[in-house]
Amino acid sequence: MKKGLTTNGFVAVVAATVIAFxxxxxxxxxxxxxxxxxxxxxxxxxxxxLSSDNLGIRQSAATYVAEYQLKGAVEPLxxxxxxxxxxxxxxxxxxxxxxxxxGTARAALEEAALYDGSDKVSKFCQALxxxxxxxxxxxx
Numbered sequence: 001m002k003k004g005l006t007t008n009g010f011v012a013v014v015a016a017t018v019i020a021f022x023x024x025x026x027x028x029x030x031x032x033x034x035x036x037x038x039x040x041x042x043x044x045x046x047x048x049x050l051s052s053d054n055l056g057i058r059q060s061a062a063t064y065v066a067e068y069q070l071k072g073a074v075e076p077l078x079x080x081x082x083x084x085x086x087x088x089x090x091x092x093x094x095x096x097x098x099x100x101x102x103g104t105a106r107a108a109l110e111e112a113a114l115y116d117g118s119d120k121v122s123k124f125c126q127a128l129x130x131x132x133x134x135x136x137x138x139x140x
Contacts, residue, residue, distance in 0.1 A: 043072045047061075049061035050062065050073065065096055067099075074097065075104075080093040087120055098128045113129060
């Protein structure tokens with residue numbers, strides 16, 4: 001008997017995660033509706049958090065960057081996807097990047113799907129791309 005998820009099971013889990021994540025992001029208020037928050041400062045703080053030594057802080061920051069659609073953090077997320085040692089962080093960065101309608105983010109996910117050193121991360125990125133084929137602009 002095999003241990004773990006089959007490829008179809010894995011893709012189903014990823015698809016469900018993407019749907020739940022994008023639904024949650026879509027249901028959030030647009031950041032411009034809350035004028036009391038200094039979003040430039042918040043974005044800067046989340047970018048700093050993305051470079052924390054603490055994995056949990058980095059993953060949490062990636063989630064909030066996606067939730068609040070902080071476009072200035074796309075490049076730091078791409079760098080995490082390319083270079084972070086932790087598979088779970090690269091997967092969190094990929095999940096955050098899929099929430100942006102951004103050709104650069106899509107290119108980074110496509111690259112990770114093909115070349116990430118972890119089969120797990122590669123398959124995750126591929127599943128994200130397949131689960132949301134119309135999410136990204138082909139060109140930015």
